[in-house]
Amino acid sequence: MMREPARDTPILAEVDVLVAGGGVAGIGAAVAAVRGGARVLLLERLAFLGGTATAVTLGGFCGMLRAANGEMHPVIGGLWTELEARARHIDALGPLRIHPTVRGVHGLSYDPERMKALFDDWLAAEGVAVLTEALVAGVARDGRRITAVFVETKGGRHAIRATSVIDATGDADLAARAGCGFQLGEAGQTQHASAMFRMAPVDRAAFASITRAEQDARMEAAVAAGLALPRTTLAIYPGLDGVGMHLNATRVQQPDGRSFDWTDPWQRAAAEREGRRQVALYEQAARDHLPGFGQARVSSIGAQLGIRESRLVEGDETLTEDDVMGGVRGPTRIACTAWPVEDHAPGRSTIWRPLPDGFSYGIPFGSLVAMGLDNLLVAGRCLSASHTAQASARVTAPCLAMGQAAGTAAAMAGDGGVRVDIAALQSRLRLDGVILDP
Numbered sequence: 001m002m003r004e005p006a007r008d009t010p011i012l013a014e015v016d017v018l019v020a021g022g023g024v025a026g027i028g029a030a031v032a033a034v035r036g037g038a039r040v041l042l043l044e045r046l047a048f049l050g051g052t053a054t055a056v057t058l059g060g061f062c063g064m065l066r067a068a069n070g071e072m073h074p075v076i077g078g079l080w081t082e083l084e085a086r087a088r089h090i091d092a093l094g095p096l097r098i099h100p101t102v103r104g105v106h107g108l109s110y111d112p113e114r115m116k117a118l119f120d121d122w123l124a125a126e127g128v129a130v131l132t133e134a135l136v137a138g139v140a141r142d143g144r145r146i147t148a149v150f151v152e153t154k155g156g157r158h159a160i161r162a163t164s165v166i167d168a169t170g171d172a173d174l175a176a177r178a179g180c181g182f183q184l185g186e187a188g189q190t191q192h193a194s195a196m197f198r199m200a201p202v203d204r205a206a207f208a209s210i211t212r213a214e215q216d217a218r219m220e221a222a223v224a225a226g227l228a229l230p231r232t233t234l235a236i237y238p239g240l241d242g243v244g245m246h247l248n249a250t251r252v253q254q255p256d257g258r259s260f261d262w263t264d265p266w267q268r269a270a271a272e273r274e275g276r277r278q279v280a281l282y283e284q285a286a287r288d289h290l291p292g293f294g295q296a297r298v299s300s301i302g303a304q305l306g307i308r309e310s311r312l313v314e315g316d317e318t319l320t321e322d323d324v325m326g327g328v329r330g331p332t333r334i335a336c337t338a339w340p341v342e343d344h345a346p347g348r349s350t351i352w353r354p355l356p357d358g359f360s361y362g363i364p365f366g367s368l369v370a371m372g373l374d375n376l377l378v379a380g381r382c383l384s385a386s387h388t389a390q391a392s393a394r395v396t397a398p399c400l401a402m403g404q405a406a407g408t409a410a411a412m413a414g415d416g417g418v419r420v421d422i423a424a425l426q427s428r429l430r431l432d433g434v435i436l437d438p
């Protein structure tokens with residue numbers, strides 16, 4: 001251990017609401033807070049917004065619909081509806097895909113590069129101050145309140161003072177530095193991560209000639225032929241470029257099958273290398289075993305590894321597996337979704353557990369309220385949830401909805417703390433189009 005010298009840190013800004021992390025949850029939080037009349041600053045460590053959705057890239061936006069009697073119905077509303085309309089307007093969305101066999105699984109393909117510009121334009125139009133390339137590195141506390149957040153930038157270390165703070169870093173970096181309790185997986189085992197990539201050119205008609213079951217069988221055949229693929233249930237979707245395919249294929253885990261510890265910098269670095277190693281492996285598997293891929297090569301790899309689950313904050317309430325599978329829409333819900341439990345557990349398959357037909361569940365406000373602090377909310381994939389419940393709630397549309405709820409609450413909070421009147425919060429969210437009774 002070394003003791004750092006004490007120092008004076010310049011104050012960069014004083015705001016009502018500070019949002020850490022510019023993924024979909026942070027974007028939802030910032031827009032909702034500024035619309036609630038707050039002065040808002042959004043901090044993002046990367047050079048662009050969107051988080052996992054743009055830095056890792058996904059097959060599609062998910063979690064905005066529920067299945068009932070063979071049909072799909074909206075379950076999110078609010079800012080999600082607005083984001084979808086904005087993305088359509090700039091031709092950044094592709095078709096909605098519905099999984100042929102697993103109930104409730106759907107995805108709306110999108111162009112991640114256009115989404116980066118969309119997020120820039122949207123937040124500028126709303127009047128959100130955005131500071132990219134700003135890493136949240138520390139927190140000052142006075143009892144139960146956060147009094148300042150420290151960021152590292154190219155210009156050095158700065159302090160930001162805020163009345164309310166929202167941690168939307170995905171990894172709960174800010175909450176952890178504030179001393180909040182958190183859980184890291186179930187007995188240390190988190191959902192496995194994936195390095196996402198694209199291949200082009202693909203003969204899409206040839207690829208479409210095989211079923212999903214045949215695709216899985218061909219990957220098992222690749223394993224039998226000697227390719228050590230850690231996962232054989234791949235999700236492969238057409239990109240919007242007309243020639244490429246997006247592959248959610250890799251399974252980044254330690255050699256003994258355990259997940260990496262996402263709070264350990266050496267393990268994170270090793271995991272990034274392992275992700276790129278696996279991309280090369282799956283490129284070969286696709287070229288040799290999937291129709292249409294014979295002439296294709298890797299055209300891009302996500303800027304970083306896709307981490308599904310890391311720290312989950314201890315909140316006033318915790319979303320549980322029973323809430324999800326039982327379709328519990330409790331009295332403090334601030335968003336709903338119906339995405340299945342999508343379990344990226346050890347083994348070569350992804351395990352899907354769909355909700356019963358027609359079901360959806362509510363995300364309780366207390367799962368966004370960091371236990372033991374008066375002015376800290378969390379939003380997105382680092383919410384207070386059990387390992388299994390998070391495997392459902394973590395997809396993009398509910399993360400955006402959690403952000404909307406957190407931002408709305410933070411704007412309402414003022415000095416009185418973020419435990420706002422729940423009826424008033426729900427009433428505001430309903431007025432803003434959020435679906436709380438799907």
Ligand SMILES: Cc1cc2nc3c(=O)[nH]c(=O)nc-3n(C[C@H](O)[C@H](O)[C@H](O)COP(=O)(O)OP(=O)(O)OC[C@H]3O[C@@H](n4cnc5c(N)ncnc54)[C@H](O)[C@@H]3O)c2cc1C
Nearest residue numbers: 021023024025045051052062136169170306307380381396
């Ligand atoms: C491999 C993979 C595939 C997936 N597939 C899909 C899919 O097809 N459809 C779907 O809907 N969802 C999918 N998901 C889930 C979904 O993408 C994410 O869970 C969701 O986007 C999380 O949003 P978020 O805003 O909570 O967190 P993130 O997207 O992780 O955003 C957090 C942001 O905070 C920033 N940040 C982190 N630490 C700091 C710090 N210390 N200081 C400043 N900034 C910081 C990050 O750079 C990032 O921009 C997938 C996830 C993974 C990993």
